[in-house]
Amino acid sequence: MNFELTEEQKAIQHTIRDFAQQEIAPRLMEWDENKQFPVELVPKMGELGILGIIFPEEYGGAGMGYIEYALIVEEISAVDPSMGLTVAAHNSLGTNHIYSFGSEEQRRKFLPPLTTGKTLAAWALTEPGGGSDAYSLKTTARRKGDHWILNGSKTFITNANYADYCVVMARTNPGEGKAGISAFVVEKGTPGYTIGAPMNKLGMRASDTAELFFEDCPVPAANMLGKEGEGYFNALSILDGGRISIAAMCVGIARGAFEHAIRYAQERAVFGKKIYQYQAIKIKLADMATQIDAARLLVMRAAAMKDAGRDVNMESAMAKL
Structure with a gap:
């Protein structure tokens, strides 16, 4: 078992650390206080491969794995979790659902602009009446000719206002229970598809989060991802990868x-000594460092297992905890 990063992984880590310090750190307080999504960062992240890190090069991606992806999310989130969340929702959820369950034609159409930073992806499962309880969703999709007509709403959707493509879960057959839910790519500008104002949050306010509304919204049948009735089960699979990125984000925040805390302990002096020189402070800092490293190891284990094609349902959940 090798706990060392490769030279390439270390280079990625340093590149993203420099990017976060140079492009995000100088303005992160301004963006957060003004609840402003820094859309100008999207093409820059696209150029670095951040928005296509886990997708094959043939679709415009960087062709790397979840270990590299977790390193990137941690580095960005250590400076600004708003941008870490933006990257996580784009890669793990919206774009990954298209890659994992879309047809080859759908991949060719939707992935290149997403993986290269020309636009962002959103993923819409959560509804006002149910978040983690995905099975309770009320949004419906009714077949009408070569379209599906969507009606309903979604809430707390990351990247909502800036995503050209949003993967939406809707109930296509109410009588089939979990097998009655399907997934669709809804394109921005589709009639009947409206996006609410950015939501007022306690933190990560530079991350775009909004409600979505569907009122007789016609979505081409060709935009269904996977087979009819597979949406719920596919969404659960997508969430496993999503938990790895959120866990990496949390490690970055910590x-x-x-x-x-280290900088403050080195600057603050009481009774003639810097506070880091006191045993009580040393113990606190040591405990913090140990817990962060333990959390990172859980993330790396889940990421390595994901890269190996193994089931990470339990490991990704443990890392996120």
């Missing part, structure tokens, strides 16, 4: 806080 590491960023730890680095601030």
Whole structure:
């Protein structure tokens, strides 16, 4: 078992760390205070391969794995979790659902602009009446000729206002239970598809989050992802990869806080000594470092298993905890 990163992985880590410090850190307080999504960062992240890190080069991606992806999300989140969340929702959820369950024609159509940073992806499962309880969703899709007509709403959708493509789960056959849910790519500008104002949040306010509304919204039948009735089960599979990225984001947040704590301990003096010189503070910092490293190891284990094609349902959930 090798715990060392490869030279390429270390280079990626350093590149993203520099990017976060140079492009995000100087303005992150401004963006957060103004609840402003920094759309100008999207093409820059696309150029670095951040928005297509886990997808094959033939679709415009970087052709790398979940270990590299987790490293990227951690580095960005250590500076600004708003951007870490943006990257995670785009890669793990919206874009990955298209890649994992879309047809070859759908991949060729939707993936290149997503993996290269020309636009973002959103993923819409959560509804006002149910978040983690995905099975309770009320949004419906009714077949009408060569279209499906969507009606309903979604809430707390990351990247909502800036995504040209949103993967939406809807109930296509109410009488079939879990097998009655399907997934669709809804394109921005489709009649009957409206996006609410950015939601007011306690934190990560530079991440775009909004409600979605569907009122007799016609979606081409060709935009259904996978087979009819597979949406619920496919969504659960997608969430496994999503948990890895959210866990990496949390490690980044913790590491960023730890680095601030270290700097403060080195600057603050009481009774003639810097506070890091006191045993009580050393113990606190040691505990923090140990817990962060343990959390990172859980993330890396789940990422390595994902790259090996193994089931990570339990491991990704443990990492996220």
